[in-house]
Amino acid sequence: MHDLQGMARSAILNTKEYIPGKPVEAVKRGCGMDRIIKLDTNENPLGPSPLAVEAMIREIREGSHLYPESLCPELVAKLSARFNLSAASFYMGNGADAVITMMGLTFLNPEDEVIFPGLSFPAYDGIAAKMGATRVRIPMRPDFTIDTEAMAGAVTPRTKLVFLCNPNNPTGLMTDKRNSMISMVRIPETA
Template sequence: MKLDQMVRSVYPNLTPYTCSLADLPVEEMKQALGLEQVYKLSFNENPLGPSSKALNAMQQALSQLNLYPSSSGEAVQGKIAEKEGVLPENVILSNGADEMIILVAQTFLEPEDEAIIPEICFVQYMASTYLMGATPVFTPMKADLGIDLKAILQKITEKTKVIFLCNPNNPTGTVIPADELQAFIKQVPENVLVVIDEAYHEFADGDGYRSSVELVSDFANVFVIRTFSKIYSLAAARIGYGIGQAALVDAINHVRPPFNVNSIAQAGALASLDDAEHVAESRRINQFGKQLLCKTLDELGLSYLSSQANFVCVNTGKDGQEVFDRLAERGWIVRKLTGYGLNSSLRISIGRPEEMEAFVEVFKEVLSK
């Protein structure tokens, strides 16, 4: 079989998702390291776990696994619309935020098109662009590793179809000030879609940040992506959503597979939206852990980025791989950033208070050697 003559021409640009140590489930990490206890601070997961209301709703939904779910998730759409002050026709559900990014690419990108992507950003934007045979155009970051909107504007050409932004950004945790983002969108041609990934929206609490959902009514080319994976702790259920003007949502619905979000995920999402206490506790745990970690980094004299997400990007001042390995030997798994050229930096997800208290002591020990 001559596979190279059968697959699409985009094939060489795509690679299967292969799990390194930091990507494995905890039980597989234990096996790989030969340890009985492992702490996973590499995936930006919510350590609190799902809402009890969500778990109860999902348990009840199990009895109807023989039935197909709502294709569009009308109940969840309606609840999101009510919460965000938009109409149900402004909301579309997806199998996690990753699928929503892919759906956007499938809807708008063709082989001759370009998508602009900041060079230190979520990798799914690049993968989805390549999937459609389009060309990713990378723009440099600011000196402080913030997203450089001016650099993006300079890269817009007649071939530009989509601009991907992550706000707060992954893996840096930095945000684009709301006034700067709105001024930027006003300068983007109306035929260029601005996709704003707000996966970490609920954790953002600093000055200058506002959700871009408020821009949707004024800009037909703005599309906001959210997820239930982070603050709502439903990462394994795979449910995300997008918000845009009705015509934009309708266009994406033309390529969205029917029944793309299962009934268990829909039940969990619907219940999660009604559990304000779970969200508040998730934020409290995150704020405690982040403050403790940053206090430790200050004591160690290390530079780090001010994060409005549930992780911190820190420059260890040492070889990042070496620090990663030493932490892993002790059962602490974080995220290397060598793929972005940040060879001395690590991204550390925020765990439970007791985990963070233990981690900072191990971190001090590892860096002292």
């Protein structure tokens, strides 16, 4: 039998496993209850928007047998008009996790550094670890807000990605652009 574990990249073997919140079915079984309002993974207890459900049903009926337009040019055009940013500023993915992963795959080499807050969404640490990059974890301020000044101060010529989660998960606190150093961050040019 093949030793699949031994064949994996060492960066993958050294990555801490992400343990997601329990699915509602498991919680029901565990508590012996039928009706649960689940809040621990920040899911919407009100359910999806009826408009979103309608749009999904329409799309499944009309388009699910064909490959989609993966770069979503119509959506990108609308977003770039709405936010007055170039189309190149947007990247579409199936959820934020997929976008974070794609950023890591696209940009990170082992000699690069990734800056993120000490208490934040675990995918930032996860993708940096999987790509073998150096993780620069910036401790939170005593009030659990993100220390944006320290993040800005940690930028070096080796910095490739800076993750600022807003509002932050899991603290739920906002970083206000006007009160932070974030708009002043300039990545130094590499030699």
